[in-house]
Amino acid sequence: MFKRMLSKGRRLVGIGSMAAALVAAVPAMAQDKEPIVFGGSIPLSGVFAFAGVHIHAGLTDYTTWINSQGGINGHPVEYVMEDTGYEVDRSVAAFKKISGSNNVSVYYGDSTGFMKTIASELNSRGTTLMSGASFATALTDNEQYPYQFIPGPNYTQMFGIILEYIATQGKDGDMPTVAFVYSDTEFGKDPIENGKVKAAEMGIEVVEEIVTKPGSVDVSAEILKLRRVRPDFVVFHGYVLSPINEFMVQMRQMGLDTQFMGTFWSSDKLIVNKMGADADGYMGVMPYNYYDSAEGGPMLDALRAVAEKSDPDAGYRPTGYMQGWFNAMVWTEVIKRTIDAGKELTAENMAESLASIEDWDTGGIIGIPVSVQDMSFPVGRIWRVNAKEARYEPVSDWIHLD
C-alpha cells in the first residue's frame, strides 16, 4: 500500500514538474505582464471533499491549460487556494488570507453559506467576481449579490428544465404527475416553491411533497405515501446519494413504474457506482457534457487531453471537475472581455462583461451557445443512466430557458 502511495507520490511530483514546465513554457511576453489570480476556498476535506478534490483538479488543470495557451491576453494565471473543510468560517478565513496577499480578480466559493456571508465584503471591496459550487437561486439576486454568478442554471432553473422535459412525456394527451422529494436543508428547499409554481403554470400536478433529512436511510413511511399517489416522476433535490437509492430500490420492488430524476449534485457517477444495475433509468439535469459522453468540441477535447495528461490513471472525471473547469472558463472569458474593452479589472466591470455574454460557444463543454441571464446560464440537458455501460446518455436536446 505504502509502495503504491509512494509510486503515486512520485507520479504526482512528476505531474507537478510537468505543470511547472508548462507554466514555464508560457510565452515570454506573458511572463512580463502582471499575473491574474484565481482564488479559491476549496473543500478538500470535510463532507464536500468528494466533490472538492475534483473541483480543485478542474481548476488546476484549467490554469495549466490557459497558461500553455499564453495566459489571458498575455497575463499568466495563478491559482491560489486553501482548504476549508466545507466550514463557512474557514472559507472566510481562506478568502481573507488569499485576498490579503494577492490581487485576486475572481474567486471560487465552496458553499452558499460562504457566498452569502462574504457578499457584504465582496461588495465593499469591489475588486473580485465570485462563483463557485453553489447553484442557489438566492445568489442570482443582483441587488444583494451583484458580484456573484452561477456557473450554470440555478436550482430553480434546473427544476424548470426538468419540468420542461416531463411535460413532453405525457401519454394520450395527459400531463404526467410529479412528486418532489427534498432534503430539510437550505439546499433542499431552494427550488421547491418556484418549482410548484412552474409546474402549475405548465399544468403538471405535484401530487406529493416529501421532506427528509439528507442522507436518510429509513424512508419506508415516505415510500408508502408515494405508493398511494403513484407519481409518474419523482424529482429529488438536496441530496448526493441517500435516500435516492432507497426510494428507487423500494419503489421498484413495489412494482411502481415511476421515473426518478435529480439535480446537479445527485447526477454524477456516484449513484451509478453505488447502485449498479438498480441505477438504470435514473435521470439527471446536467448543464455540461459528461467527461465520458460521446460529445466533442475543441474545449471539451482540450479538457480531456489535459485531464489525461495530469493524471493518466484517473480515468473518468466527475462533474465537479467539469464544473471547476467551466468556472475558470467563464472567469477567463469575463476577464478577456474586460481587458479587451480597455477597462480595469474591477468587480463592476467584470460583472458587466459577464452580463454581456450572449451566444457564447463553450467549445463543447455545453452543447449549444449560451447566454447569461440574471447572473446564471439557464441551460441544461436531461441525461439517463445506462447501467450496463455505467454512464449517462442524453435523452433530451439542450433546453435553454427564456
Added chain:
Amino acid sequence: MRIGDAKQNYEADEAILSTSTQKIWFAFFLLVLLLFPFMVGSYLMYLGCLVGIAVISTTGLNILTGFTGLISLGQAGFMGVGGYTVAWLSMNTGLPFPVTLLLAGLLAAAIGILVGLPSLRVKGLYLAIATLAASVFLHFIFAEWESVTGGMGGLSLEPAHLFGLTFQTDFAMYFIIVPLAVLMVIGAKNVFRTRIGRAFIAIRDRDISAEILGINLLHYKLMSFALSSFYAGVAGGLFAYFFRVVTPESFPLSMSIFYLAAVIVGGMGNLLGGVLGAAFMTLIPEALKLLTAALTPFYPNAPIFMSPMLEIIFGALIVGFLIFEPHGLAEIWHRIRRFFSLWPFKN
C-alpha cells in the same frame, strides 16, 4: 527578585491580580490586544475576532460545565438565539448594538433557564441528551419560523452601529468583540469570587453536600444555565454582526461540540483554560495549514493529501491532550509560570 507575596488582608487574598508582576503582564497583554489590529492584516484580524467570539462562548460553557458540572450540548442553540435576536432587532428596530446584544443575551438566558429545568432531575449524559434535544428544537424553530427567522435562507443584517458610527469592517468589529471578551472573562472571574460562584463549584463537587450546606440547587443550577446562555447569546449576537448573515446552518450541533472540546482542551473549571482552549481550537486548523503551505512548493499536490491529514492531526492533538494533559492547556500554562516564578534560582 520576587521572593514571596504575603497577603495581609482578605481583599489582597481575593484580588484577581495579586502581585505587581501579574499586573504588569496583564497591562502588557491589554496593550498587545490594543495594538494588534494596527499591526496585522485582514486575515489575522479576522482570526482575532473569531477567537474573541469563541472566548466568550467557551467562557459561558465553562461556567456551566467546568464550574457547575452540568454538561451541555446546547451552546450552539443558545448562540443561535442570540444571533437571530440581534438580526431581527437590527432589521426591525434599528437599535444600537449594545442594546441588541444585551437583549440577545437576556433572551438566551431566559431560554437557558427553561432548558436547564431538567438539570434538577438528571445529570451527566442524561443532561447532555436533554440539552441536545433543546438544541434540535431550537434549530427546528430557526428553520421553520419563517416570518421571524427567514426560514432556511436565514436573515441578513446591517452592520452594528452606535451614535452614528457604523462597525462594518473586521477592524471596527475587533474593537467591539475583543473588549467585550475581556470584560466578560473578567466578569466570570468575579462571579467565582462571590457566593454564587462558590455555590456553582460546590454543586459540581457534590450536589447533595451542597444542598445540605444550604445551597438551593434549583436556584443555582438555573442561575448557572442562565449565565452560561447569556454568554452564548452575546457571542451569537456578535457572530451575527460579524458575519452579517445568520441561517440555521450557522449554528450546527458540531459548533456545540467544538465549544465543549475547547473547554476540555483548555482545562475544565479554569477560566484561563477556556480562553486558551478557544484560541487553540480556533487557531490550530489555520496553523496546520502552514504545514501544507510549506510542503506545496516541493510537492504540488500537498493540499490534496495534507488537508484530510490535518483533520486527523487536529483530532489526535485533542485526544493527546485528554490522555497526557487532562487538566488542559491551563495546567501547562501554570507549569510554565511556576518554572519562571523562581527562575533562574530554581533547580
